[in-house]
Amino acid sequence: MTSTDGDSAKLSREEEEERLHFQKVTNAFRSYKKHSTAAIHKREEYMGRLPVEHQKLLRKHGYQDTMDDLKQAVEQNNEIIINILKDVEGLFENVTHPGKAETDPRVRPGAVDMDKVQSTIKQIVRDWSSTGAAERAGCYTPLVNSLLSLYPANRGQVKVLVPGAGLGRLAFDIAMEGFECQGSEFSLYMLFASNFILNKCQSVDCYKIQPYIHQFSNNLTSKDQLREIRFPDLDPNTLPEDAKFSMAAGDFLEVYSTPEYVSSHDCVVTCFFVDCAHNIIQFVQTIHRILKQGGTWINLGPLLYHFSDMKGEDSIEPDYQTLKAIIQDLGFEFESEETSVPCTYSQNQTSMLQYSYNCVRFTARKK
Numbered sequence: 001m002t003s004t005d006g007d008s009a010k011l012s013r014e015e016e017e018e019r020l021h022f023q024k025v026t027n028a029f030r031s032y033k034k035h036s037t038a039a040i041h042k043r044e045e046y047m048g049r050l051p052v053e054h055q056k057l058l059r060k061h062g063y064q065d066t067m068d069d070l071k072q073a074v075e076q077n078n079e080i081i082i083n084i085l086k087d088v089e090g091l092f093e094n095v096t097h098p099g100k101a102e103t104d105p106r107v108r109p110g111a112v113d114m115d116k117v118q119s120t121i122k123q124i125v126r127d128w129s130s131t132g133a134a135e136r137a138g139c140y141t142p143l144v145n146s147l148l149s150l151y152p153a154n155r156g157q158v159k160v161l162v163p164g165a166g167l168g169r170l171a172f173d174i175a176m177e178g179f180e181c182q183g184s185e186f187s188l189y190m191l192f193a194s195n196f197i198l199n200k201c202q203s204v205d206c207y208k209i210q211p212y213i214h215q216f217s218n219n220l221t222s223k224d225q226l227r228e229i230r231f232p233d234l235d236p237n238t239l240p241e242d243a244k245f246s247m248a249a250g251d252f253l254e255v256y257s258t259p260e261y262v263s264s265h266d267c268v269v270t271c272f273f274v275d276c277a278h279n280i281i282q283f284v285q286t287i288h289r290i291l292k293q294g295g296t297w298i299n300l301g302p303l304l305y306h307f308s309d310m311k312g313e314d315s316i317e318p319d320y321q322t323l324k325a326i327i328q329d330l331g332f333e334f335e336s337e338e339t340s341v342p343c344t345y346s347q348n349q350t351s352m353l354q355y356s357y358n359c360v361r362f363t364a365r366k367k
Helices: 003-030 032-047 052-060 063-085 111-128 130-150 169-176 188-200 252-256 280-290 320-329
Strands: 159-163 180-185 207-209 229-231 245-249 265-271 291-301 332-343 357-366
Touching (some): 003 032, 063 207, 111 169, 111 188, 111 207, 130 291, 169 245, 180 252, 252 280
16 A cells, blocks of 8 residues: 555544544434433332322422423424524535434444533524623623723734634634634534524524523423523624634644644734643644744633543643643743632523633734
8 A cells, every 4th residue: 555545534533533523523413302301201100109299299299380481492493403403414525424314323422422412502602692701701801901902003914813713703703803713613503503593593692592501400490491591692793894803713722733733823813722632742833833922812711621531531630839830832922810719601690500710811922
């Protein structure tokens, strides 16, 4: 076999893996209704095995009514998912994804995949609803304000990259301020949903979703679990026609380690992103490589380290002071820094359980 044949075989394997992953994610969305309804039926089945007096008490005080309402909410959410899936086959240029039956174990979604569908639904609230406005004000607004103060003029000439862009709201808000901005995202779950919101939503609050119906614990009332959220809170079509805004798909390290991105951007903005790495030093090096001389990196987030203690995954987890020293050694100079910045992430405001991160926010310049 020649080296060319070997490269072709490797490419074919990679293409097949991508197709399988695409189909698995698609199947996860398609399985949403079945999976979510089964979770409700499981509770109903258990209730049917309880002592009769317990069943009567639960029914008397509305528990079965809540189960019925939850099943209706699944139907409503599934309508949104149907819309999300409508155009995903043409999402990537020159790529076709022939369908594989869900019976193929390689594309059959598991519990983790279904959790990602539910997380995507909650991410809609964070990025594109008025309910998420307070959370965005604590995370996105300070980053945008830092950009505005760093680049007070000629913003159309300033190239900004937002890795780990999720559903694209931060990158969109940056583009709305006149910057040339590209959001980058690896997750197909996020890319499917962001494509729907950015390209298919035609007016403010034209859709509604019930994102908390899968949260069966820490509900003060059933109304909290069933709460409807309208989206988007801003019409994506308000972006000026001449705005330079795009969303790129792919692994951050693979896409932006290529020669064309060397010294290509004036600013990189990361929000809840750097701790998504197996090796966070690779992320820092790649950000440094992307930036032009004198370019700035604006960061906000905790150090959750997504792959830490994950079975079958490698991870290093330096503390922040160690990480800061490494960032400096790799050619950055810190210009501003705040610690213990309180932030939430896709937090259900009505839940009896509230999580909050004490984040770090900094601006560093490439020397």
